[in-house]
Amino acid sequence: MQLYLNQKLKLYNSLSGEKETFTPLHEGSVGMYVCGPTVYSNVHLGNCRTFISFDLVFRYLKHLGYKVRYVRNITDVGHIEDDADEGEDKIAKKARLEKLEPMEIVQQYSVDFHQILELFNNQPPSIEPTATGHIIEQIETIKQILANGYAYVSNGSVYFDVVKFNETHDYGKLSGRNLEDMISNTRDLSGQDEKRNPQDFALWKKAEPQHIMRWPSPWGDGFPGWHLECTAMSTKYLGNHFDIHGGGMDLKFPHHECEIAQNEACTGQSPVNYWMHANMLTLNGKKMSKSTGNNILPREIFSGNNDKLSKPFSPSVTRFFMLQAHYRSVLDFSNDAIIAAEKGFNRLMDALDNLKQIKHSSASSIDIVSWKQSCYDAMNDDFNSPILIAQLFEAVKYINLLKEEKETINSQDIELLSKTLNAFVFDVLGLKNEVAEETGNDKLEGVVNMLITMRNEARANKDFALSDQIRNRLTELGIELKDTKEGTTFSVN
Template sequence: MQLYKSQNLKVHNSLSGKKEVFKPLNEGHIGMYVCGPTVYSNVHLGNCRTFMSFDMIFRYLRHLGYKVRYVRNITDAGHLVDDAEDGEDKIAKKARLEQLEPMEVVQRYTVDFHNILEKFNFLPPSIEPTATGHIIEQIEIIKDIIKKGYAYEINSSVYFDVSKFNDSHEYGKLSGRKLEDMIANTRELTAQDEKKSPQDFALWKKAEPQHIMRWPSPWGDGFPGWHLECTAMSTKYLGETFDIHGGGMDLKFPHHECEIAQAEASNGLSPVKYWLHANMLTLNGKKMAKSTGNNILPGEIFSGENNILSKPFSPSVVRFFMMQAHYASILDLSNEALLASEKGFNRLIEAMDTLAKLETKESTDFDFNAWKQQCYDAMNDNFNTPILIAHLFDVVKHINLIKDGKESITSEHKQALQQSMHSFVFDILGLEQNSDNNKDSDKLEGVVELLIQLRNEARSNRDFATSDTIRDQLAALGIQLKDGKEGTTFSIS
């Protein structure tokens, strides 16, 4: 179903700095590339947020009926410590410290990455290429850039000549930086630096004798530059120009800026139509960092084995928490925020269960079509999930009013509402009503039913003090009892 023909999707393009009507290069087809992880450690929660944002975008584009080729790479070589031009490869450093083969490190943390993303209910990308699997393509691009005059070889390394490129192109157009300002703000080159300019970046680095990860090239044994890998993999699978390139805000400069320069130098074309950037995740109001201890891994949230949170939280609750903020805004994770998200998530899932059991009538008080379009309008406004969630809770109120007999719904509208709720909650936001949640819910229901039974016995024995105590203490826990003709029911706020 080609829903995209009836929906007016707009995205915020980092390249233009404004919202633009989304129009793919080829109607009905989308090519999307997202910079994946460097697999030298357990996947960072902040990275999970970025990948989750693009999983949501991937889901929505597919929901609209687009055929999407989604490429998300694995960086398994070439990413130097501190994103620098010199120093150790992150994976090689980990391998040296743990006395492992580099590919053992890659395998261990790639498996961890996939396991965590599976728990978060990510859809797999269409293609997941690795940097080491595309060395030949990277060498060919370097040859082409040298041939066009935008790169130079020195001491078996190859560097991109940023000043030469900037003579005929605009280096810095994505991040809004001017080369003259960058040069003015850079300290003088040291005598040991072999680059012509501090702004030049490596396309190929000579491997010193102690460097474990190395490949033969026309310039000698070495390894590719980090920026080059994404240019090679994105253009191989999506073409010289493609629709969407995503990644974290921290990659805008220099990584994505360098990708643009490499592609334009190589084939003369701007590689990407729409650049999308996800913002960072903070923890208790501060930047997440291992060095300060202000850090938590996804697995530690799920297990509760940490000294930051009061209890474990399920992957769907964490995902719901992240979807409550716009992907381009900073989001702060805290114990209080997760507890609030857990309550909200449970209310949403309970309402969907209630909806399935609602009795229908011949007339309806609920304007289903207007509500449904409001949900699409939210997603069409640069994937605004917090506004979508607000509209979902509008319908939660209606469901509870219908349950209480204060509003009505027809059979046709009930069926349509169930289908739309399923689409927005499960298919687009990617939430799950998993078995662990169901088991906990069943246990809670059993305990509350037992307390209702004890309360009823107390009331029949005219022990109103005990009866009131049970009711009041449940209310304090957020569980409201409601006495009616059919007996006592409960709801959780």
């Protein structure tokens, strides 16, 4: 693979509030952790935007030649309603409502999550740990925080002592909050009398008799705090200090702030060099909300089965729409906006198809090398996908002029143009030429059906040697024939 590590990548660090030159801890390698979903419902479009944003980061780092270990967790313990320390476990609540085991809920919505991200052409992470698979690690982390004096046990629960921690550390440095001014993320709920301070958050919660998901611990049966899960899993697979931690903007406080505190209290060092946060997605200018009905699920977009859009839109068009905005900006999803995105997407794919027909000449009238660097400059500026897409449309203009023979290009430059376009459109942005794929599938089906007809004729003529030869050759190509009473069907392995 060609390496582009000489490209000077800058990214916005939420911790410093500035764009910083990216320097990995280990040359040529990157460790990245992104907070994954709590699997108690279908993944919503706003979450998909976050995961698409970090898929772009993952893809570009790999394109530059870095060896990336991308860890994204699955929260399958089920944390508390509204992410407070009191209330009802979201997964257990859904299990009770649907009369299922909690792990049936986890499995159902984990499968949905993976299917949706696969439709969006997201690449899977390097490691996808689950919270339930790392209870031991979480308990060990709590033990160390207790030993270091930054937590206390109260009535079978363990709480992080924020005030004690803030005496020697800076609690609030990520979100820019002062402890004295903070609104308690625990609120005035039952169980507050267990805490020394309202701002303290649970590392381990005692399970009440009716609580379904529970594990034994040195402090009694219970379950881990939400913030603790990511601390335990990120450090297990990336070490106590790693390069990038990402998630949605809504996780900056309290979740990521608490992660930093837990890590520093446990290991004595700050866990992450670069904190990255993707912004929110609105729908028709308003916050997405199930309760108000201002909500749309990815499958409803793909099927057209909704009251928000005039027609269905493909996963690649939807992905392209999201990448037209910078990951740190608020993006509004609307019928008009995605129709415009579809037109742009189709123009881009048409240009890629037209490029194959362009004839080269002895000289180029356009500077492809400078254009290529402008694509890198866009992505090197905090993964600026909208500027990259603008540069790709400059190439679309070139291609249209070349097609009309108003510009010229030599063979070396046309190869560079094609290679660069394909790299950024498909490898970095992760788009798919769905029309070309559908056409290819139609052609494959036509050819295989023609061979099935030839095989049936050979069998009718008792030419079993030819019949077997057709079946065997198709099997070698990964195409399995199945003979039934209704006829012969095929599947591609």
